[in-house]
Amino acid sequence: MRFRWKIAIVVLATVGLLDLVLSVAYERNLDQFLLDHSAQTLREHFSPTADVYMNRLARMRLPLPALGRDLALDLTRHDVAALVLDADGRVVASGKILPEDLDPAPVRDDAVRRILSGDSLATYVHRVEGGRELVMYIPLRSLSPASGLVGVIQLSTPLTDVDRSLGRLRLILIGAAMATLLASGVLALLFGGYLAVPLEKLEATCCAIARGELHRRSELPHGRDEVGRLATSFDEMVHKLEAAFTAQQRFVTDAAHQLKTPLTVLSGHLELLERMVIADPAKVLTSYATMREQVSRLDHVLRRLITLSALDAGAPLQREEVNLGDIAARVLDDFRVLAGARQLQLVRGDNATADVDPNQIREALGNLVDNAIRHTAPTGTITIEVGGGRITVRDDGVGIAPERLPRIFDRFYRYPPTGDGFGLGLAIARGIVESHGGRLSAESIPGHGTSLTLTVPAVRL
Ligand SMILES: Nc1ncnc2c1ncn2[C@@H]1O[C@H](COP(=O)(O)OP(=O)(O)OP(=O)(O)O)[C@@H](O)[C@H]1O
Ligand SMILES: [Mg+2]
Structure with missing residues (x-):
């Protein structure tokens, strides 16, 4: 009814x-x-x-x-x-x-x-x-x-x-009752119609949104009465839904795109090998090496995507009281081989104890150090400073242009676009830090270097 x-x-x-x-x-x-x-x-x-x-x-x-x-x-x-x-x-x-x-x-x-x-x-x-x-x-x-x-x-x-x-008197009272009933019925219908208009509009918008028209809004004035507040909340909710849906779509498209290249290379080589086009044993070995490399890239990107989706799903943290300096020292050890001739330094300060998931912080820090090494000259220096509730990874590499700086935490953003990476390292690092209730920020002077600072609030004295 x-x-x-x-x-x-x-x-x-x-x-x-x-x-x-x-x-x-x-x-x-x-x-x-x-x-x-x-x-x-x-x-x-x-x-x-x-x-x-x-x-x-x-x-x-x-x-x-x-x-x-x-x-x-x-x-x-x-x-x-x-x-x-x-x-x-x-x-x-x-x-x-x-x-x-x-x-x-x-x-x-x-x-x-x-x-x-x-x-x-x-x-x-x-x-x-x-x-x-x-x-x-x-x-x-x-x-x-x-x-x-x-x-x-x-x-x-x-x-x-x-x-x-x-x-x-009874006749008069019946007449008066009929007149009041008629008048109040008409008024109630008019008033009910007036009240129902926003609900009907909202219902129409909901149906349109259910059909996939996520750009639709309530089209009701955002006043201070109940309907106005409902319209404000509704529009905000749909706006967030639309943003999340768009991000999801972009994520799926980007992920598919990232998976496409190694798969194309793999299927190309497999076809050549199947048709025995490559007869030379040395070339066969090269082809296998390429395929192994692509498989490892696929494995790498899939692991990163799984990490990201676990972060999105709000996977629980295994928190414990750790010294952030110890985690930084281990990360530097992990990267010594990749760093080659570059200098890796650790500066330990006060207030380095925190209640965090050590494996997750190690992964986040690893991504920052990996980036620093990849964007620093072979003779460059990478320094990790721990203290004051913060970890800063500083390098004296190529730096990041100011117009690119705001985008480096976006998923699948990488520069140059033809680079080896997938553009997921910083997105994962930021996801980890934010799941701890912290913040990840970047500063850079092109040509002089970059520093990324990770703050976790649960640092104890
Ligand atoms: N220390 C740095 N110096 C210069 N540029 C950097 C630095 N760290 C990040 N960037 C820039 O930010 C981009 C995004 O970094 P991110 O770690 O997210 O992706 P990636 O390193 O390209 O790929 P992935 O980490 O997934 O292998 C990089 O492509 C690079 O252009
Ligand atoms: Mg990276």
């Missing part, structure tokens, strides 16, 4: 319930008020007549049955039926003599008992065919205090006017 319909149903149910409760309460109140008013009028109208008869009874010293019929007739009107009851609750006289006179209501024993036991008034509503009537019981008290209660008068009158007024 659509959002706006749900809102409309909730609003209509609430307004409807409210209408019902208020109308019933209002109608009940008014009914009670009109009944009280009718009872009051009836009593005021007939009390003087009763008083006159009580006077007469007292004066003439007669019992109630003697004047009961006259009293009942005097109390009877075209819209009032009267009964006179004695002090035992028995009917003494009825005012109905003509067929068109109203029938008196049936006597209610409980109401009579109430009057006989001292109540000054008892009223109730009696349902008759075609409406209701008000029935009232009034005590007849003798004027001589010795006689006390001598009887009870029962008056009944149809509530036609009251019922008619209530009927009119």
